[in-house]
Amino acid sequence: MQKNIIYFLVIAALALTLSACGGKNTDSDKNSQATEEAASQEVVIKASSWEFDQTEYALPKDTPVKLTVENISGAHGIEIIGQDIQIRGGKSKVVNLPAGTYEFKCNIMCGTGHSKMVAKLVVS
Ligand SMILES: [Cu+2]
Structure with missing residues (x-):
């Protein structure tokens, strides 16, 4: 009986390890990690069901941020529209954007209010 439990735990641990490694490791992920140290400031976007904590977030232009x-409640992430930038809740990425206004939206199907989850990055 106890053997069965141990067997189950080993399988569960293996499954977790495999799924953790399953995420694709793209070049842009590597780049963002390499430049992470250079970011001079951090902007935190707090997501809950179903809104971001601000409608606009100010960022300095041409600066690694x-x-x-x-995630405050639920599981959310962002996709910056028109840019190839996606960040899952609980993660960070260093961005370096020219001046402009960038809309972003939640990129994880999170329920009834999902499509209302939009906000802006104001880079100046
Ligand atoms: Cu969503």
Whole structure:
């Protein structure tokens, strides 16, 4: 009986390890990690069901900024529209954007209010 439990635990541990390694490791992920140290400031976007904590977030232009998405409730992430930048809740990415206004939206199907989860990055 106890053997069965141990067997089950080993399988569960293996499954967890495999799924953790399953995420794709793209070049842009590597780049963002390499530049993480250079970010001079951090902007935290707090996501809950179903809104971001601000409608606009100010960022300095042409400056590496660590963008962090924090989930307060539910599971959310962001996709900066028109840019190839996606950040899952609980993660950070260093971005370096020219001046402009960038809309972003939640990129994880999170329920009934999902499509209302939009906000802006104002880079100046
Ligand atoms: Cu969503």
